[in-house]
Amino acid sequence: xIWLDVLxxxxxxxxxxxxxAAGLSLVFGIMRLVNLAHGxxxxxxxxxxxxxxxxxxxxxxxxxxxxAPLMFAVGWxxxxxxxxxxxGKDILPPLLVTFGLSVALQNGxxxxxxxxxxxxxxxxxxxxxxxxxIVTVGTLPLLTFASAVAAIFLxxxxxxxxxxxxxxxAVSDDPTTASLMGLNPKxxxxxxTGLAMVIVTLAALYLGMRANFDPSIGPARLLYAFQxxxxxxxxxxxxxxxxxxxxxxxxxxxxxxxxxxxxxxxHIAFLVVLLIRPRGLFPRAVD
Amino acid sequence: MHQVTTRTxxxxxxxxxxxxxxxxxxxxxxxxxxSLIQDLFFILTMLTLAQLWNLIAGFGGMVSVGQQAFVxxxxxxxxxxxILMGWDPxxxxxxxxxxxxxLAIPxxxxxxxxxxxxxxxxxxVIAEVTRLVIAQWKTLGGGTGTSxxxxxxxxxxxxxxxxxxxxxxxxxxxxxxxYWLALGLAVATMAAIYALLRSRTGLALAxxxxxxxxxxxxxxxxxxxxxxxxxxxxxMTGLVGALIYVQTARISPDAAFSVTxxxxxxxxxxxxxxxxxxxxxxxxVLVFWGLQTAFxxxxxxYLLALGVLAIxxxxxxxxxxxxxxxxxxxxxxxxVQRRLILIDERSKP
Amino acid sequence: MAFLSTHGLTAQYGQFKALFGVDxxxxxxxxxxxxxxxxxGKTTLMRSITGVLRNAPEMIRLGxxxxxxxxxxxxxxxxxxxxxxxxxxxxxxxxxxxxxxxxQVRKGSGRWSLDEIYGLFPILKERRHSPGTALSGxxxxxxxxxxxxxxxxxxxxxxxxxxxxxxxxIRDIYxxxxxxxxxxxxxxxxxxxxxxxxxxxxxxxxMMEGRVTLTAPAxxxxxxxxxxxxFGAAA
Numbered sequence: 004x005i006w007l008d009v010l011x012x013x014x015x016x017x018x019x020x021x022x023x024a025a026g027l028s029l030v031f032g033i034m035r036l037v038n039l040a041h042g043x044x045x046x047x048x049x050x051x052x053x054x055x056x057x058x059x060x061x062x063x064x065x066x067x068x069x070x071a072p073l074m075f076a077v078g079w080x081x082x083x084x085x086x087x088x089x090x091g092k093d094i095l096p097p098l099l100v101t102f103g104l105s106v107a108l109q110n111g112x113x114x115x116x117x118x119x120x121x122x123x124x125x126x127x128x129x130x131x132x133x134x135x136x137i138v139t140v141g142t143l144p145l146l147t148f149a150s151a152v153a154a155i156f157l158x159x160x161x162x163x164x165x166x167x168x169x170x171x172x173a174v175s176d177d178p179t180t181a182s183l184m185g186l187n188p189k190x191x192x193x194x195x196t197g198l199a200m201v202i203v204t205l206a207a208l209y210l211g212m213r214a215n216f217d218p219s220i221g222p223a224r225l226l227y228a229f230q231x232x233x234x235x236x237x238x239x240x241x242x243x244x245x246x247x248x249x250x251x252x253x254x255x256x257x258x259x260x261x262x263x264x265x266x267x268x269x270h271i272a273f274l275v276v277l278l279i280r281p282r283g284l285f286p287r288a289v290d
Numbered sequence: 291m292h293q294v295t296t297r298t299x300x301x302x303x304x305x306x307x308x309x310x311x312x313x314x315x316x317x318x319x320x321x322x323x324x325s326l327i328q329d330l331f332f333i334l335t336m337l338t339l340a341q342l343w344n345l346i347a348g349f350g351g352m353v354s355v356g357q358q359a360f361v362x363x364x365x366x367x368x369x370x371x372x373i374l375m376g377w378d379p380x381x382x383x384x385x386x387x388x389x390x391x392x393l394a395i396p397x398x399x400x401x402x403x404x405x406x407x408x409x410x411x412x413x414x415v416i417a418e419v420t421r422l423v424i425a426q427w428k429t430l431g432g433g434t435g436t437s438x439x440x441x442x443x444x445x446x447x448x449x450x451x452x453x454x455x456x457x458x459x460x461x462x463x464x465x466x467x468x469y470w471l472a473l474g475l476a477v478a479t480m481a482a483i484y485a486l487l488r489s490r491t492g493l494a495l496a497x498x499x500x501x502x503x504x505x506x507x508x509x510x511x512x513x514x515x516x517x518x519x520x521x522x523x524x525x526m527t528g529l530v531g532a533l534i535y536v537q538t539a540r541i542s543p544d545a546a547f548s549v550t551x552x553x554x555x556x557x558x559x560x561x562x563x564x565x566x567x568x569x570x571x572x573x574x575v576l577v578f579w580g581l582q583t584a585f586x587x588x589x590x591x592y593l594l595a596l597g598v599l600a601i602x603x604x605x606x607x608x609x610x611x612x613x614x615x616x617x618x619x620x621x622x623x624x625x626v627q628r629r630l631i632l633i634d635e636r637s638k639p
Numbered sequence: 640m641a642f643l644s645t646h647g648l649t650a651q652y653g654q655f656k657a658l659f660g661v662d663x664x665x666x667x668x669x670x671x672x673x674x675x676x677x678x679x680g681k682t683t684l685m686r687s688i689t690g691v692l693r694n695a696p697e698m699i700r701l702g703x704x705x706x707x708x709x710x711x712x713x714x715x716x717x718x719x720x721x722x723x724x725x726x727x728x729x730x731x732x733x734x735x736x737x738x739x740x741x742x743q744v745r746k747g748s749g750r751w752s753l754d755e756i757y758g759l760f761p762i763l764k765e766r767r768h769s770p771g772t773a774l775s776g777x778x779x780x781x782x783x784x785x786x787x788x789x790x791x792x793x794x795x796x797x798x799x800x801x802x803x804x805x806x807x808x809i810r811d812i813y814x815x816x817x818x819x820x821x822x823x824x825x826x827x828x829x830x831x832x833x834x835x836x837x838x839x840x841x842x843x844x845x846m847m848e849g850r851v852t853l854t855a856p857a858x859x860x861x862x863x864x865x866x867x868x869x870f871g872a873a874a
Binding site: 095107108109226230 | 353355408412416565
């Protein structure tokens with residue numbers, strides 16, 4: 004019975020990783036840009052939520068609601084003023100700029116917020132659980148997973164049924180022709196990164212409520228997000244959820260055997276998938 | 291008549307100057323203070339790491355963020371040779387190169403499966419995996435690390451000779467030995483990269499970086515070229531890692547696999563100096579050393595500033611300081627660009 | 640006054656000069672054909688007018704206003720839409736989405752809407768949920784024309800719309816032109832098919848090696864004159 008429990012915990016943990024990954028996947032899908040500072044931006048958003056809860060005395064959920072538009076602006080400005088200038092055929096400049104941003108963000112947060120571990124406190128919710136008959140699951144992990152499903156559902160709706168999503172896909176296909184349709188690809192990119200930062204805020208909310216965070220943990224979140232994206236198959240958001248679940252399950256199983264193996268087990272699951280399915284589990288046909 | 295050459299007047303002068311510098315570098319320990327030797331060791335090892343990263347990323351288009359894997363595995367292999375097999379630390383450096391080579395094979399195998407920019411994160415994942423696995427190796431100190439045993443560091447081959455030659459104490463003589471090895475590695479690395487870039491393989495590499503498919507269509511075996519360059523760079527990086535930890539004599543997984551020390555710094559050196567040129571990292575490492583000496587005490591503010599500086603460089607001078615100098619003066623110390631020279635028939639005998 | 644005009648328009652790709660002082664104008668509601676061999680500079684001219692290629696701030700005017708410095712998305716907003724060479728449908732978008740995106744930023748005020756496009760090209764309604772790139776070449780060309788019309792442009796640029804299509808398909812496509820002109824829109828047709836171009840145009844420009852070598856009303860121009868302008872005087 005313990006293994007069923009471990010399996011369920013792992014899948015729910017995967018919801019958090021899918022939230023980490025969704026923004027990364029969105030940005031890569033639209034502009035083929037890999038943001039190496041993605042993990043640090045998640046931590047940054049967590050600190051933003053923390054700061055709002057502390058100064059306004061708000062509940063983290065409400066604070067995240069306030070932080071989301073701020074993070075949208077951060078993402079929009081980052082794309083508009085920095086990343087758009089280095090996007091091009093050569094993949095090196097955007098990678099190096101975002102790597103520089105990662106180092107700068109980490110150390111900036113270290114100066115401002117110190118290396119102390121922080122947590123978004125939600126009182127009783129932290130330890131609440133629901134009995135599902137065969138297993139008992141934490142309310143918060145369940146909520147995380149449900150939020151991931153909702154976020155991915157919404158993102159897919161935006162992507163495939165709205166005018167904005169149409170613009171995303173058109174610009175991704177062919178920026179020059181898209182500009183002949185009156186779309187400004189750089190503005191569309193800026194909106195996409197802004198949107199990705201809204202999802203980052205959601206990811207940060209659950210990251211901060213479920214575990215301690217400090218300025219140094221960003222890169223590891225980037226790696227989990229990246230693994231979920233690759234396992235799922237580039238361009239498939241539902242695949243990303245499956246990818247997150249696989250990493251999550253591998254981690255909880257690893258931890259069950261030996262607590263030191265938790266992270267390692269996740270990485271190894273990723274390598275195994277990469278070995279047998281290089282294009283991921285659900286690759287998009289057109290790429 | 292015509293001939294194809296890469297030589298320029300500046301490059302001839304630079305070649306002579308380089309030889310002179312190497313000669314000075316070799317005899318420097320006879321009169322330089324120990325602190326200078328230590329600084330130069332730092333500069334030379336960082337320079338070598340930066341040149342190697344520049345080779346795979348700048349020339350080869352393979353942006354690795356996992357170079358710390360090779361430094362770390364190289365250092366740990368050297369430690370294993372000394373502690374488990376009783377080797378002398380200096381020959382054990384070769385084990386570092388071997389271990390990095392062996393690690394690079396699976397790393398390339400996995401990372402090459404990842405398209406474009408995702409290659410970068412793939413290398414990072416493998417580096418993390420290596421760190422986590424090494425941290426499980428209890429005989430080498432597990433997660434907390436270990437030191438080289440005193441008896442191993444006290445009679446490294448050559449140290450006694452150096453001590454007698456320059457009238458130094460053992461510790462200082464060890465620094466001199468490490469410095470000479472670093473100088474040798476730096477010169478060998480740069481000479482090898484320069485030779486490679488001027489060879490047919492170098493042309494193939496440039497073709498692969500610019501357009502993988504096009505290169506393939508004109509008969510360049512892109513995969514093979516990438517493999518060779520990636521493995522060679524990894525091996526050299528492993529040697530440098532082992533050498534650094536011969537000098538440090540104390541190791542831990544977090545330090546040896548530090549992404550900041552062995553990849554972030556290295557990338558910043560190449561970016562600030564100028565990616566895709568041999569001169570870039572040379573200039574970059576000097577700037578970096580200057581900043582490090584002046585501002586390292588400011589800790590994270592310093593790193594914050596370095597990150598911002600790298601971003602600013604990519605935005606406003608994407609080819610780095612050397613790019614700026616080259617644009618102003620046309621100077622090229624290590625030209626790899628082929629130029630067609632027309633030779634006047636009449637002036638020939 | 641001309642709706643759009645170019646004045647000594649030059650253009651270059653890096654070191655390579657592609658246009659050497661092109662003077663051209665289009666009056667409101669007029670249909671102008673631009674003919675010329677491959678490499679004559681026709682597509683470069685289109686790219687300059689639409690703002691894809693920008694190196695001539697003063698040389699292109701919309702009425703009196705210089706528009707040469709504007710990016711492509713701003714040009715569309717001023718009522719100039721383009722059917723690009725090679726059709727360039729968005730592969731990730733269905734037929735209907737391809738049409739919708741044409742009118743997403745500028746709807747304009749005019750006849751064209753999704754229903755009107757489906758009326759013009761009924762086959763597109765049947766295929767509206769297919770991916771744009773799954774259609775035949777002729778149908779794709781219809782989508783590309785419909786997509787440009789969705790912004791209700793005052794000037795429609797058609798770059799090589801008959802290229803690579805069977806004659807019977809070309810006839811169907813050109814059959815839509817009167818309906819397009821009936822809305823009062825001006826049209827520039829870039830063509831290699833001289834007969835086709837002369838049959839639809841009011842005026843014709845012939846280009847060779849980046850220059851305009853002939854300007855004439857389509858009805859008055861002789862085959863000899865075109866031959867000379869198309870291949871050079873010596874031919």
